[in-house]
Each structure stands twice: as C-alpha cells, then as structure tokens.
Amino acid sequence: MPSLHQALENAVGRDACLHRPDELFVYECDGLALDTGRATAVVLPRETSEVVAVVRACIEHDVPFVPRGAGTGLSGGARPVDGAVVIECSRMRRILEVRPEDRVAVVQPGVVNAELSRVVAPHGLFYAPDPSSQAACTIGGNVAENSGGPHTLKYGTTTNHVLAVELVLPDGAVARLGSAAGGAPGYDLVGVVVGSEGTLGVVTEITTRLEPLPEAVETLLGIFPDIVSACRAVGRMVRGGLVPAALEILDQRTIAVVEDSVYAAGLPRDAGAVLIVELDGAQSVLAGQSERVHAACEAESATGVRIARDDRERELFWKARKNAFGAMGRLAPDIYLHDAVVPRARLAEVVEVVCSIADRYELPLSNVFHAGDGNLHPIISFDRRNAGELARVMEAGREILQACIDAGGVITGEHGIGTEKRDFMPLLFRDDDLDAMRRLRTALNPEGRCNPTKLLPTPRFCAEANPHARGYDRVPLA
Numbered sequence: 362m363p364s365l366h367q368a369l370e371n372a373v374g375r376d377a378c379l380h381r382p383d384e385l386f387v388y389e390c391d392g393l394a395l396d397t398g399r400a401t402a403v404v405l406p407r408e409t410s411e412v413v414a415v416v417r418a419c420i421e422h423d424v425p426f427v428p429r430g431a432g433t434g435l436s437g438g439a440r441p442v443d444g445a446v447v448i449e450c451s452r453m454r455r456i457l458e459v460r461p462e463d464r465v466a467v468v469q470p471g472v473v474n475a476e477l478s479r480v481v482a483p484h485g486l487f488y489a490p491d492p493s494s495q496a497a498c499t500i501g502g503n504v505a506e507n508s509g510g511p512h513t514l515k516y517g518t519t520t521n522h523v524l525a526v527e528l529v530l531p532d533g534a535v536a537r538l539g540s541a542a543g544g545a546p547g548y549d550l551v552g553v554v555v556g557s558e559g560t561l562g563v564v565t566e567i568t569t570r571l572e573p574l575p576e577a578v579e580t581l582l583g584i585f586p587d588i589v590s591a592c593r594a595v596g597r598m599v600r601g602g603l604v605p606a607a608l609e610i611l612d613q614r615t616i617a618v619v620e621d622s623v624y625a626a627g628l629p630r631d632a633g634a635v636l637i638v639e640l641d642g643a644q645s646v647l648a649g650q651s652e653r654v655h656a657a658c659e660a661e662s663a664t665g666v667r668i669a670r671d672d673r674e675r676e677l678f679w680k681a682r683k684n685a686f687g688a689m690g691r692l693a694p695d696i697y698l699h700d701a702v703v704p705r706a707r708l709a710e711v712v713e714v715v716c717s718i719a720d721r722y723e724l725p726l727s728n729v730f731h732a733g734d735g736n737l738h739p740i741i742s743f744d745r746r747n748a749g750e751l752a753r754v755m756e757a758g759r760e761i762l763q764a765c766i767d768a769g770g771v772i773t774g775e776h777g778i779g780t781e782k783r784d785f786m787p788l789l790f791r792d793d794d795l796d797a798m799r800r801l802r803t804a805l806n807p808e809g810r811c812n813p814t815k816l817l818p819t820p821r822f823c824a825e826a827n828p829h830a831r832g833y834d835r836v837p838l839a
C-alpha cells in the first residue's frame with residue numbers, strides 16, 4: 362500500500378498536495394484564530410473524482426479529513442484536528458452552468474460568493490446570500506454554514522437558495538441530492554446538508570437559485586443618539602409592515618473605527634449609532650417606502666436621515682459596514698466576534714444587557730449587526746498577551762450568550778457552532794434533541810471520520826452514541 366502522502370499525491374497531483382510544516386501552518390485555524398490544530402496534509406482537488414480518491418485514501422490510512430473553503434469561518438469549523446487531511450476546495454472554482462430562464466446556476470464549491478453575482482449580473486440576476494466576507498468566502502463554505510448576510514432579512518439565508526447538491530460521503534460514495542426543479546420528493550437531505558458544517562461529507566457541486574436584480578435600490582442612513590433608539594426604529598418599521606432588503610446597525614465605537622480607517626464613508630462621528638436601511642424593488646413603490654422609513658426613524662428620535670446620493674455613496678456605506686470587522690484591528694490585536702439571535706422585539710433590551718456585561722468586565726465592546734434579523738454581533742477587542750484578559754473575554758462571552766438564550770434566542774445566527782460553541786449546545790437543546798442530531802450524523806458519517814469534534818458536544822460515553830466511532834470525536838480542543 363502506498364504511504365498516505367503518496368496516495369494523496371496520486372489522487373490530486375503533486376502540485377496540489379501540501380505537507381511541509383510552513384505550508385500546513387497556514388491551515389491551522391480559520392477566522393477563530395484562538396483555536397488551532399495541525400493537519401498532516403492539505404490537498405487542493407479540482408474535480409469530484411479527486412475528492413473521492415482523497416476520501417478513499419483517508420479511509421485506507423484511517424485518518425480523519427476536514428473540508429475547507431476559504432477559511433473565513435468564525436467558529437473553528439475548518440480547523441483541522443491534529444493529523445487530519447484538509448480538503449481545501451478553492452481550486453474547484455468553476456461556474457458550471459447559468460440558466461437565466463430557470464434562474465439557476467450550477468457551481469463548484471470553491472466559487473467565491475461575490476464572483477457568482479458578478480458573473481450572472483449581465484443576465485439581470487444575482488445570488489442573494491451576501492455574507493460580509495463575500496469577497497473571499499466560498500459558496501461551499503456558505504452551504505456548510507448556512508450563511509446569511511445583510512440581505513437575509515428579505516431574501517433568507519443560504520438554505521433558501523440551494524436547490525441541489527452533490528456530496529462525497531465519508532465512505533467515498535457520491536450522492537446527488539435535491540433537484541434543480543425544486544421540491545424533490547423524499548427526505549429533504551439538501552436541507553440536512555445545508556448548515557451541517559462539513560460533518561456529513563464534502564459538497565462538490567451546488568445548484569443555486571438566482572434572483573432578478575431589483576429595478577431600483579435606495580439606501581438610507583438613519584442617524585441616532587444611541588443604539589437603543591436605532592433598535593426601536595427597526596422594530597417600528599417591521600411592525601408597520603415594511604420589509605427592507607437590509608437593516609444594519611453600527612454603534613458609536615464602530616463608526617469611529619471605520620471612519621479612522623481606509624473604509625471611511627463619511628458616517629457621522631457624533632452619532633450614538635447609525636442604521637443602514639436598504640430598500641429595493643419597483644421604482645414606483647420605493648418612494649412610499651422611503652417616506653415610511655423616514656417617519657419610523659423620526660418617531661424613534663433620529664437626529665437625521667440621509668439618502669445615498671448615488672451608487673458611489675451607497676457602495677461606501679456598504680464598504681464601511683462589510684469591512685467593519687477588519688477595521689477593528691485598529692483597536693487591539695485580537696477581537697472576539699460573537700454571533701447570536703434574539704427575537705426582534707427584544708433587540709433593544711438585549712443590546713443594553715450585552716453592553717452592561719462588557720462594562721462589568723471592563724472590556725471594550727463594539728456592535729455591528731444584522732438588526733433586521735435580530736442577529737447580534739457583539740465584538741470584544743482585547744490583547745491576549747495581557748494576563749487574564751482572555752479569561753475575562755471568554756467569561757463575558759458566556760454571559761452574553763446566556764443573556765441571548767434567556768431572551769428566547771439562539772447561540773448562532775450564521776457563523777455556525779464549529780468547535781467554538783459546541784459545548785454551549787446543551788444550553789439550547791435537551792439530551793434527546795442532541796441524540797437525534799447525533800444519530801443523523803452517524804447515519805451518514807458512521808466512523809466520525811469527516812470533520813470530527815465539530816458542531817455536537819461529545820457525549821459522556823462516545824460509544825453510547827455511536828458504537829462504530831473511531832474515537833476522533835475525543836480529540837481535545839487545542
């Protein structure tokens with residue numbers, strides 16, 4: 362039998378197989394840089410058949426494997442367990458088919474999110490899920506995380522846009538699930554795969570819906586004295602029957618850091634918070650909606666409402682919003698970016714609680730979030746080199762998540778569970794609920810070889826949940 366490295370090189374070619382320590386170092390983590398592991402090799406397949414050959418090599422050599430896209434995930438999903446083979450899909454980046462009449466595209470998983478919208482724009486179409494990382498993240502990663510973005514409020518998350526997938530199962534079989542025509546009979550396994558965080562196999566092809574580009578777009582900036590008023594304006598708009606394409610809040614600290622950076626968009630530095638409201642649709646209805654947005658902002662103490670004058674200013678607003686996390690590097694060397702969802706009606710109240718938790722721990726907190734979905738992103742800036750600071754950050758984070766759960770929320774809106782929140786799952790689900798999920802994973806991934814240690818907490822006795830598990834689930838967090 363050839364060695365593992367030889368088998369991997371046979372599968373993908375020498376130039377697509379990395380195993381030098383300096384090459385592997387790059388793959389030690391995803392965007393959750395606090396959690397690292399060391400892979401034994403990284404492969405970059407171009408075709409489904411190469412993924413199958415890699416998976417078979419892993420089976421023969423009894424090693425786990427980890428699917429990976431661009432590594433922008435924020436919950437440790439693509440971080441390798443020690444000794445794993447990373448299957449990085451970034452070379453599977455072909456758009457295989459665009460069918461404007463069916464409003465469907467068929468893509469390989471490594472296609473970058475923003476690239477798909479760029480390519481289908483001449484057909485008057487776009488791909489709606491738009492994570493703020495869309496210039497880098499892949500559709501495969503989006504499928505695995507069920508990613509959202511600013512336009513989730515009106516258009517839904519990735520799961521609402523995936524019609525079919527091709528999946529290389531952990532035993533090397535290739536399953537084609539769903540149908541481009543929509544509404545495939547049988548179990549909704551596409552729904553199961555979307556959001557499964559790479560624990561059920563490697564997605565090698567995706568059939569997505571495409572949406573018609575709206576006739577008109579108007580982007581407004583509500584300016585508020587404080588973040589609570591901005592949250593209340595969101596509630597007022599939705600209660601009043603408005604469903605904007607996006608409702609995004611940036612707080613005062615975020616405004617300052619963005620305005621100090623290359624992403625400056627002319628946001629008012631003296632505002633307590635700004636609310637970006639994007640309306641899209643027929644030109645004839647936009648004017649009426651815009652008036653209602655003005656009225657809702659004014660009723661909640663807005664000190665002003667600006668309308669982006671042109672596409673350039675509109676792009677500036679979005680650049681500021683989508684690059685705010687990056688700009689946070691100006692505040693401190695490390696950030697901890699949380700992701701939780703609360704019922705929209707409790708948004709203002711929970712944001713206040715979150716701010717008070719950070720104050721109590723004496724940690725600088727910024728808030729920039731998808732307010733329309735109740736999807737909070739409290740960001741703590743810190744320096745892990747300072748003694749005791751990381752421990753305070755983790756403790757504050759735990760309290761923040763608990764506050765969101767207490768308000769009837771959940772522990773992730775879009776970034777997934779990964780390794781980061783795996784041990785928080787019992788706060789949300791009962792044993793029976795978690796067992797049902799484990800049984801599902803075991804049905805498709807019986808040996809636990811595919812992306813072990815992610816998503817579900819390890820049961821007290823591993824064999825209780827899965828007698829065939831190889832024990833990869835017991836690999837401790839680094």
Ligand SMILES: Cc1cc2nc3c(=O)[nH]c(=O)nc-3n(C[C@H](O)[C@H](O)[C@H](O)COP(=O)(O)OP(=O)(O)OC[C@H]3O[C@@H](n4cnc5c(N)ncnc54)[C@H](O)[C@@H]3O)c2cc1C
Nearest residue numbers: 430431432433434438493499501502505508509559564775
């Ligand atoms: C600045 C910034 C802003 C962000 N904004 C948003 C946002 O607005 N909304 C949002 O939802 N997320 C956001 N994210 C998080 C992240 O970009 C998304 O989770 C994204 O979907 C990850 O894609 P990726 O290609 O980088 O996947 P990776 O990070 O490489 O992997 C993510 C998960 O997907 C699995 N995976 C990857 N490819 C495959 C495949 N082919 N088959 C099976 N499993 C696979 C991995 O195993 C892992 O579990 C942001 C991240 C950053 C850094």
